[in-house]
Amino acid sequence: MNSGLSDLLAIGIPVILIGMLTLGMMVHRELGPFVGLGLGGKWMLSLALGMGILAFGLKVGVALLLGRAPEATVERLSSNPFVHGPMPAADRIGLVNPAPPRPGNYVWEVLPARAPEPAENPATPAKIALGKRLFYEKRLSGDGALACASCHDLYEKAGADGRPTAEGIAGQRGVRNVPTVWNAAFQSVLFWDGRAPSLEAQAKGPILNPIEMGLAAPAEAERLLSADPSYRADFARAFGDDQPISFERIVQAIAAFERTLITADSPYDRFVRGQGDALSRAQLRGMALFESVGCVLCHRGPNFSDASLLGGQSPWRFFPANATPYEEKYRLLTESGERGVWRVPSLRNVALTGPWLHNGSVDKLDEVVRIMASAQLGRSADYLGWLNQDSSLGKLDRTPLSDREVRDIVAFLEALSSDALRATSPRTPPGG
Ligand code: HEC
Ligand code: HEC
Structure with a gap:
């Protein structure tokens, strides 16, 4: 039951009982003898007056209830469409x-000991190992100085950086605190404002963000890694074919590694x-x-x-x-x-x-x-x-x-x- 309603009832019922008692006593002792009513008349008069007062009380109650209802309608939990969607209004x-x-x-x-994974990106030991290598890869940043792990220090800073806000390439200060990557795999949306719907989508952000790792374009990451034969071999092992290294696969491998970061x-x-x-x-x-x-x-x-x-x-x-x-x-x-x-x-x-x-x-x-x-x-x-x-x-x-x-x-x-x-x-x- 609506808690406003139960409050009203808790106050209302005693008030009605006391009112009925007072009314009855007034009619029987004062009003009835004054106009010379018999017992039946007294009961009729009590009933008539009582109904009037009750109707008035109900109106006041309804007015109070409406006044106390929240301004907006409460949405049903089960129909919440935002669990994996974009940011709601x-x-x-x-x-x-x-x-x-x-x-x-x-x-x-x-x-649980394992995080759920999307069907498009099943983890394998080779993919996880590649993701770990990429997580520590400084070549993925514009000046070669920053890796994911620079801001998400897994062991000494519990997956964050201990600073108030992030420090990106060339010492640029961000406006947001660095959240830990530990257990991020269990979150339905990522970033402080939840704007990324998956770890794969999230990982694209920092690589290209001009004040984080600051690579100019996805093709830049593909080019840098393809130039290294050991990466070409790692990607072939992780994805089971020798297609060229793509930005999509880079973030897939990183996400697969992040899904192992569970405490x-x-x-x-x-x-x-x-x-x-x-x-x-x-x-x-x-x-x-x-x-x-x-x-x-x-x-x-x-x-x-x-x-x-x-x-x-x-x-x-x-x-x-x-x-x-x-x-x-x-x-x-x-x-x-x-x-x-x-x-x-x-x-x-x-x-x-x-x-x-x-x-x-x-x-x-x-x-x-x-x-x-x-x-x-x-x-x-x-x-x-x-x-x-x-x-x-x-x-x-x-x-x-x-x-x-x-x-x-x-x-x-x-x-x-x-x-x-x-x-x-x-x-x-x-x-x-
Ligand atoms: C310059 C520092 C910096 C670097 C480098 C960096 N991050 Fe982040 N990371 C942040 C900040 C700051 C946020 C929060 C940003 C926001 O919410 O707007 C964040 C958020 C995240 C989150 C979301 C966690 C959550 O609970 O929502 C994940 C996952 C993550 N980063 C992974 C990575 C990966 C993978 C890389 C490398 C590709 C990386 N980060 C590189 C600073 C950094
Ligand atoms: C109505 C929802 C709500 C309730 C209730 C709530 N929180 Fe929070 N909590 C949040 C949100 C949203 C944030 C993120 C705040 C931000 O963006 O700075 C947060 C952030 C936090 C943080 C900081 C996390 C970090 O990594 O910086 C802590 C600690 C925390 N809450 C503890 C608590 C405790 C303890 C209580 C009970 C006394 C509580 N919260 C009640 C919604 C809530």
Whole structure:
């Protein structure tokens, strides 16, 4: 049932009962004797007056309900056409949250050992090996100085670069933070704004982006690699024929390699698989809060993202959804001063990939949790109400999280870090 309606009933039913009692007493004790009515007359009069009052109450109730309904219609989850499609229009996003979870209702899942792959690009060991070679290939950049791995340092920086925003060829600064490539294979759309529908499509971006690797054209990459006989041999082995090296095959091999970048070895995964002592008490409290506070509304499923190939349903959300002082402090609005529409990022290894958010403006994880709780869930003293267009989020508690709750959630986020990557990438020191 609509929660607005149940609220109204919870108030309405007691009011009607008290009203009926008062009316009955008035008619029987005061009005009836005054005009000299018998018992039947008293009942008729009570009934008539009562119906009138009830009808009035119903009108007020309906008016209230209409006033409280969200401005836009809530779309059905199952018919969301955007899961693999292009970016949706801004007015169709953030309206598809399921109801807030009931405590204990959420199912915690582990990451599968293999990522789904498109039928057109089946992985083979030779293709994966070629993709790995290409991921480290600096000749794919305009000045021969950058490879994918320069910005996505797999082991020392957990697949990101530890900088606020990316540094491309000739020291050019980008405007976006570098997301990790670990577990990107499970995401239904890629990039912060989710504009790439597959890893194959994504990989074309940085090679040609003038402020990233900055190659002039796809033919340039084909020419550079074809000039090297060892690449000609690797491509022949990977694709099983000796067709010329194409840009399409370059990105296919890279994507096949990226689909092997999976971390299912976090304390969280060990806990869900049954190792009872894998999480500390603080992490367990944080796990419960992550559900009850509502983080799971968006960071759902085994990859902690609703933009996931593993049953994700609604890849994009407004961020910041509510107005809070954070948006000015960390420049969270878009360049044109609007609430941006962003893909829900995965939170796996998030403790290892700071600084955080699309502009890399926040260098403390506890601050990110506070921003999320207030900007996305309205847990803020400064909450401004209907700016958040999602009715289910609008129903949640408004109390800001306590320091201890924030600490516990951070502890839980740390439990999403891979054991292997924690060993190779020194954690972001406090304060950046
Ligand atoms: C100059 C630094 C830089 C280089 C080099 C680079 N990337 Fe990226 N990468 C980024 C940034 C920044 C983003 C986010 C951009 C955005 O969202 O607009 C990104 C995003 C990605 C993503 C999306 C991850 C996600 O969760 O959405 C993948 C996958 C990726 N890069 C793979 C690659 C591959 C493959 C290469 C080499 C062909 C490469 N990158 C080269 C900086 C770089
Ligand atoms: C309404 C959807 C929504 C809810 C609810 C939500 N998030 Fe987020 N979260 C997002 C989006 C969208 C982003 C990307 C923000 C950006 O583009 O800068 C994000 C980003 C993050 C990041 C930064 C990721 C990175 O790599 O920089 C963390 C950490 C995070 N969320 C944790 C949480 C926690 C903890 C909660 C619960 C207190 C929560 N989120 C609730 C949608 C949500």
